[in-house]
Every structure is written in structure tokens, then in C-alpha cells.
Amino acid sequence: MLRWRLVFIVAAAIAISYLDRQTLPVAIKAIEQDIPITNEQFSLLQSAFLIAYALMYAGGGKLMDIVGTRAGFMGIMLFWSLACASHALARGVSMLVISRLLLGMGEGGGFPAATRAVAEWFPIHERSTAMGIINAGTAVGGVVSAPLIALVLTYSDWRAVFLLTGAMGITWTIWWWRAYYPPEQHARLGDAERQMLEPVMRAGKAERDAPRWLALLQLRQTWGIVSAKFLSDAACNFYLFWLAKDLYDARSFDIKSVGAFAWIPYAAAGVGCLIGGWLSSWLLTKQVSLDRARKIALGAGAAVMPAVLFVPSVPVAWAIAIFSLAYFGQQWWSTLVMILPTDIYPRSAVGAVAGLIGCAGAIGGVVFGELVGYLLDHGFGYGVVFTLAGSFHVLAFGIICLTIPRIAPIAFSARAASSSSSEVIV
DSSP states (O other): OHHHHHHHHHHHHHHHHHHHHHHHHHHHHHHHTTSOOOHHHHHHHHHHHHHHHHHHHHHHHHHHHHHOHHHHHHHHHHHHHHHHHHGGGOOSHHHHHHHHHHHHHHHTTHHHHHHHHHHHHOOHHHHHHHHHHHHHHHHHHHHHHHHHHHHHHHHSOHHHHHHHHHHHHHHHHHHHHHHOOOTTTOTTOOHHHHHHTHHHHHHHHHOOSOOOHHHHHTSHHHHHHHHHHHHHHHHHHHHHHHHHHHHHHTTOOOHHHHHHHTHHHHHHHHHHHHHHHHHHHHHHHTTOOHHHHHHHHHHHHHHTGGGGGGGGGSOHHHHHHHHHHHHHHHHHHHHHHHHHHHHHSOHHHHHHHHHHHHHHHHHHHHHHHHHHHHHHHTTOHHHHHHHHHTTHHHHHHHHHHHHOSSOOOOEEOHHHHHSSOOOEEO
16 A cells, blocks of 8 residues: 555655654764763763754744645755765864754654654544654654664764764655655546545645644644643653763763664664554454543553663663663654644644644653753762653653543634634634
8 A cells, every 4th residue: 555655655754854863862972082072061962963953843844834744844954964075074062952943853854744644644543653663763763863873983083973963864754755745636646546535635735724733732632732741751752862872871881882772762663653653553443442442541651761760770771671661652652643623623734733742742851851950960860860761651650641631623714813812613
């Protein structure tokens, strides 16, 4: 089926984005031989990425709604690939900060574009499975990053890492431009699949103009998902950016050891993406309501996250196993959270809502990342940090249950689409 082939193209883009953002954390020891970097400066580098990522996540979602998924995704991939390659030009921390800002600006549009692609090509009962496959791209990028970067560093210097990963993104844009069109315009869409997607295409054509941000922000559903994403991505970005540094600093690993072991949690994350998305879709096929199918899967993902509290007090083999469980649960959770906009909002608003919740998640990463850097540089240690990170997903799930008593589509009136007021029909 054509729609599933397109999902793998989108997943490849997400894999490249996570490979790009992992280049600096994994190569940090090699970079420090040329450019000394303290823990607080390392936090600044991650914050630079996440601040730009947050702003462009919101703006990128709106951009996708305006210019469309095909052109929008190609443009942001070109931008972030060039930004990734620009790290190779750095001669100091300030130049690295600029490159991280540019990388964040580009990558911020990735998931809004992916979410729009799912809304364009999939009926409701298949969307969480499709998003699970796309979200598994994050795991592929993570799995590949540590051993690939270690291999490149064995034969070259750290600058070559950024040039290689930037070239991969530019190559992807050619593939995307040749392969992706909306279903209404795709010449290779077969008659049977076109007929199956007719309700999806008809729903898209029937929608009015996209609601404004102010109208979206008047809804408790929006604030519920935004708040949950702020908390869960605070933990997620800590795992993403600090795993390799924890192995370097607290476990005395070298670059080769990180390359040998740091990929394991990302492999577990990929399994979590697929199982979490599949479980929710399977429940829907068993006539479980949309609300229960999503919340059962979300709750199961959140339930495993407190295990990270034990990481600082166990041997390294157990620490990697617990990290793997946390990555598994986080990406299980993330798959379901990212599909909620397609369940609740009209397609004309999906990009904007995905952008808002992604922006909140990135801000959560900035706030917690700065706190982590401060705590570690002032002697608090990783125990306090993991205690905080391990509680965020459970709290986030509680917020979703309180603010969204029933997950169901809402309808905006014509007045809501063109003004700051909205009428919600559930």
C-alpha cells in the first residue's frame, strides 16, 4: 500500500533529525579536545537548540498548514541539514551556539510535518500505528548515532561527523520531492486505496480555514496536551542529551565504550514506538472507544517511567537496562501524545496544534536542561536529577485525564476560524 511506503520516508526524515541532534552529545569528548566546554556551557548548547526548536515548532506547524506538507517538509530539511554541517566550521563555543540555534530552527518543523502527513493519508484507526512507525525513526537515529559517530571519529575528526550527517539530509530531500504528494494529487495511488481514503480526503476538503492560535488556546484540550508535553519532554530531552555524558562522567566510559553501549536504549525506544502505536490501533479494532484506547496505552507508557529513579545506585549494566526501559516507555508515550491532535482537531488545525505542543515540549527541555546543568555543577549529583525526571510522565498522564475527560473530535464554527472566539462541539 502506497500510504505505508510514504510512512517509511517520513520515518527516515525523523531518523536523520535525531542523528543530527545527537552528533554533538556523542562527539562531545572529541570536541572538547579543541573547544573546552563546561557542564553549564553544555547546557547552554542544548538550550540554544531547544529554544530555537520550540519557537520553530510552533511556527513550523503553522507553516505546514499554509504551504502544505510536501513543500514545507522539503524546505525545513534543507535548512536543518545545512545547519548541521555548519558545526564543522566552529572554532569556539559561541560558533557552536549559533549552529545549534540554526539546527533547532530547522528541526522544529519535522514533527508537525509528520503529523500532517499522517492526517492526510490515514484513517483514525490506523493513525497511531503510522505514527508509531514514524516515531520509531527517533530510535533508528539514536541507534545509529553512537556507533556511526564512534566509527567516524576512529578514522577522522569530529568535524567530519557534522558534514556527513548534513549530507544525508540533503540526499533525503530529493527522495521526498519525487515520492510525496497528498492523496488527492498522487498519480500512483491505486483505485482500491483511493476508495478507502475517500472519507479522509472528503473530510479535508470540507474543512474551513484553520482556527487561529488564540481560538486553539481557549480550549482545555489544548492546554492539557501542552502541559503534558512540557513535562514529558523535559524528561525525554534529559535522556536524549545527557545519557552519553552520564556514561562519560559518572561511569568513566570512553568514546568507543559509548559507541558500543549507548545505542541499546534507542533500540528499546524503537520497540516502544511500534508497540505503543499498535496497541492503541488494536484496541480500536476491538471496538474499544477512542478515549479508552488512547488512555490505556498512554497510562501503560507512563507507568514504567519511575524506574529511572534507580539509575544512579545500580551497576552500569543495570543502569543501561533501566535507561532502555525508560526510552521504551518514553517513545511509547510520545507516539500516543503526538497522535492526539489528529484525534481531536480538524485537519486544518493539526499542524498548528502539533506545533504548539512541540513548542511546549522543547521549552520543558530547556528549563529542565538548565536546571540539570546547575545541579550537577553545584554538587547535587545525578540522584536528584533522576528523581525529578522519573516523576514527570506520571504527572503528565494525570493532567491529560483531568483536562480531557473524553478524547473525541471537536468542531470549530466558522466564526472560530476567523476570530479569537470559538465554539466547541464534542
